[in-house]
Amino acid sequence: MNGLRVLGWIVKADVLERTRRYSFLVTILATLYLGYLVDNGTIGVHLGRCRPLPTSAWTGMMMALCTITFVCLVGFYVVGNAVARDRTTGVGQILAATSMSSRMYVLGKQLSNFIVLSIVTCILAGGAVLIQVFEGKGLELRPLLSPFLFLALPAMFFTGAAAVLFECVWFLRGVFGVIVYFFLFTALVVVPMETGSMAYDVYGLKLAMDRIQADARRAVPDYDGNFSIGTDAVTYAHMTDMRWEGISWSAADAGHRALPLLYAVALTLAGGLFFDRFAGSRRERRVAAESAHAPRRGRRLATALPHLAGSVLESAAAPWGFTRMLLAEMRLMLRGLPWWWYLVGLGLWIASVSLDIRAARANVLPFLWLLPVLLWSAMGTREDRFRTGGVLFSAPRPLARQFTAAWGAGLIAALVAASGLIVRLACSGNGGALLALCAGALFIPSLAAALGVWSGSSRPFEALYVGLWYVGPLHHIGSIDFMGTTDSAVAAGSPAVFAVAAVALFAAAIAGRRRQIEGM
Numbered sequence: 001m002n003g004l005r006v007l008g009w010i011v012k013a014d015v016l017e018r019t020r021r022y023s024f025l026v027t028i029l030a031t032l033y034l035g036y037l038v039d040n041g042t043i044g045v046h047l048g049r050c051r052p053l054p055t056s057a058w059t060g061m062m063m064a065l066c067t068i069t070f071v072c073l074v075g076f077y078v079v080g081n082a083v084a085r086d087r088t089t090g091v092g093q094i095l096a097a098t099s100m101s102s103r104m105y106v107l108g109k110q111l112s113n114f115i116v117l118s119i120v121t122c123i124l125a126g127g128a129v130l131i132q133v134f135e136g137k138g139l140e141l142r143p144l145l146s147p148f149l150f151l152a153l154p155a156m157f158f159t160g161a162a163a164v165l166f167e168c169v170w171f172l173r174g175v176f177g178v179i180v181y182f183f184l185f186t187a188l189v190v191v192p193m194e195t196g197s198m199a200y201d202v203y204g205l206k207l208a209m210d211r212i213q214a215d216a217r218r219a220v221p222d223y224d225g226n227f228s229i230g231t232d233a234v235t236y237a238h239m240t241d242m243r244w245e246g247i248s249w250s251a252a253d254a255g256h257r258a259l260p261l262l263y264a265v266a267l268t269l270a271g272g273l274f275f276d277r278f279a280g281s282r283r284e285r286r287v288a289a290e291s292a293h294a295p296r297r298g299r300r301l302a303t304a305l306p307h308l309a310g311s312v313l314e315s316a317a318a319p320w321g322f323t324r325m326l327l328a329e330m331r332l333m334l335r336g337l338p339w340w341w342y343l344v345g346l347g348l349w350i351a352s353v354s355l356d357i358r359a360a361r362a363n364v365l366p367f368l369w370l371l372p373v374l375l376w377s378a379m380g381t382r383e384d385r386f387r388t389g390g391v392l393f394s395a396p397r398p399l400a401r402q403f404t405a406a407w408g409a410g411l412i413a414a415l416v417a418a419s420g421l422i423v424r425l426a427c428s429g430n431g432g433a434l435l436a437l438c439a440g441a442l443f444i445p446s447l448a449a450a451l452g453v454w455s456g457s458s459r460p461f462e463a464l465y466v467g468l469w470y471v472g473p474l475h476h477i478g479s480i481d482f483m484g485t486t487d488s489a490v491a492a493g494s495p496a497v498f499a500v501a502a503v504a505l506f507a508a509a510i511a512g513r514r515r516q517i518e519g520m
Contacts, residue, residue, distance in 0.1 A: 006100060010108030014082060015115050023460040024116075026451065027078050030464055031071075031120050035127035038066050042477065048226030050216045051239040054137045057246030060144035061208065063128040064152045068203050069229050071120055071152075072159045073185050074467040077178070078120075079113040079160060081459045083167040083275075088385055092278035103272035106164055110268045113160030121152050143246035150249055151204035154260040158202050161264035161271070168271040176338070178374060178462070202260040205229075211247045219243075230475050325401055329409040332382070333375050345371055345417065353420035357428065360421055362485045365437070366473040368417045369444065369483060370466075376410050376444055377461045380452025380509060383516075393517045403449075403513050407506065410445030436484020436495035443482050443498040446505035453512035 018024055037043045045052075045062045052058045086092035095105065125148045132139045162181065166172040172180060192198065192206035201207055209227050216223045219242040247253070348371065352364045378385075383392055392402055415422065418437055425434040444465070451461040472480030481489035482498045 003104060007104055007108050007111075010100075010105065011111045011115065014109065014112035017085075018079075018082075018112070018116055019119075021457070022455040023078075023451075023457050026455065026460045026464060027120065028123065030074070030467060031123050032127075034066070034070055034467075035063070035124050037471075038063055039127070039131055042479070043070075043230060043471070045212075046226065046228045046230075047212065047216050047242075048224045049238070049240055050220050050223055050242045052242050052244045054132075054135070055143075055243060055245065056132055056138060056140035057143035058244045059128050059132055059137070060125075061147045061212070061244075061246065063124055063131075064147035065205065065208060065229050067121055067124045067148070067152050068155045068205065069189075070467060070470065071117065071124075072155050072203060073182070073470055074463050075117045075120065075156065075159050076163050076166075076181055076185070077459060077463040077466055079116050080163040080166060081457065082109040082112060082164065084173070085457075087278055096277040096279075101272075102275045102277055103269065106168065106272040106275055107268055109167075110161050110164045110264070110271070113163050114157050117156035117160055118153060121148060121156055124148075125152075146246065146249060147208070150247075150253065150257050151208060154257050155203045158260040158264045158267075161267040165267045165271040165274070168274040168276075170274075170276070174374065179371075182370075182466075198256050199259065201256065202263060204257060204260075207253065207256055208247070212244065215244055216242060230471075322401055322405060325405040326408050326412075329402075329405045330412065333378065333409050333413065341371070349417070349420050352418070353424065357421075357424055357430075360424070361433065361483075362476065365418060365421060365483055365485055366469060368421075369414060369440070369473075370469060372413050372417060373462060373465060374458075375413050376448035376465070377452070377458035379406055379410050379445060379448040379461075380450070380513070381456060381458050382406075384456045398517060399510060399513060403510070407445050407449050407509070410448060411441060414441040414444050432490040432495070433484055433487070436490045439495040439499040439502065440483040442502040443505070446502040446509065449509035450505040450512065453509050453516065 034043070043066055045065055052062075083092070086095065125145060128144055129139065129141075131137070132144065162184075166177045166181060169177075171177075188200060188202050189205060192201040193209070196206070198206060213223075213225060213227055217225075220240045222240075345368075348364055348368045352360045352368060354360075355364060382388070392398060395402060418441065422434065422437060425437065447465065448461045451464065452458060468480060468482065471477055473483040473485045476486050476489070478486070478489040478492035478494055479497075481494055484490050484495055
């Protein structure tokens, strides 16, 4: 009973701490926007010549499948900082000194992850109910909510466990883990479809696809077997309506959907084995020691060496002072990256200058601008993470120099990654695509800086950016394609929209940083 009480307190404290942060508000807003995209047909489930009627069963299934496809990817980055937050705030060291077992701690974090993801799922389920009610399509709760119960919630349980495991395994905590999870997610979606094995169908997409396709073949004799989730709908001259009544869930179906729960338990137990009780790797201990002593060194410098203030001001006002600061921010941004990161980046850059320019824009540019996601996510949060705000904010012109230099380093990272395409587009005279790419390069660091400053965490940017990247550039939705990967995105006016958004976000980041400086 005492163990359950401890577990309950861990879960409660973690959920309350998360839901009171700005990052959770960003998550809720992004969730509502996803529901809006599903409601207006931008994102949906497409069945070729079949056009399912908007029954409660179909609305619930479509919303549940879109929830799984997008939330299980983005949600990993939303909840994947539960252990890291305790590690950086020092709470972990206090917990490590207690008698609480590692398995109990990891289980508490996994359940906390599941609750947060379940809140997102329930919001989208409520959105499906509202769609049926306000659009007068008739409401049947059982067929509408059952896909969320049998498909979405087990998938969220698995995602929460995967997030904890990645935090507990030291080499999966950084950029490598971000990339590994993306390919793991892709594999868990594709492999069941290709092999037909339900053993790997942790998200339930294969189960849903088989039932929907079987009903579609019975209702529409010329159904071609098309099934897709997203925006890539195939346009047909003639569409046939189909009334879909939902899945009659059997004991066998329940057994299949129990597999993700078992996998999640296994991942949680594995996380308990890998968990280091906040001892950290050798490098992490060194970085933590440096960050712990940074404020103390800053205070000693300010009190013991006041005569240096004049020389510091003179150096900041020097002709090349901003350039040196910009280079310093770039070195900080690139510090500690593994060798393979540069190798992958070089390979993508070579592909961007070697492939056909349309293929490079559509297929290479999204990955060129996915690789530096953790470089951008640190913008605006480094001062909180290493507790150096007191030192940096007391420096001369912290907004005009230090913060602008940090933003400029993020801009340079985007431009350098896409430099091959920039040169090719400039030489080809494709001004629209070039402007779209430049607008995207401005938008990314502005978004990272604004979210980092206001939330104090890198996770909101990582989650929102990966979600926008997955829905927009990767699936080529013109209205959300901030990279301009296709001519249709350029024609839709996306570059102008994201250029304006970049200015607004930069202004928001400046306002947030000024608020931090005045609060010191």
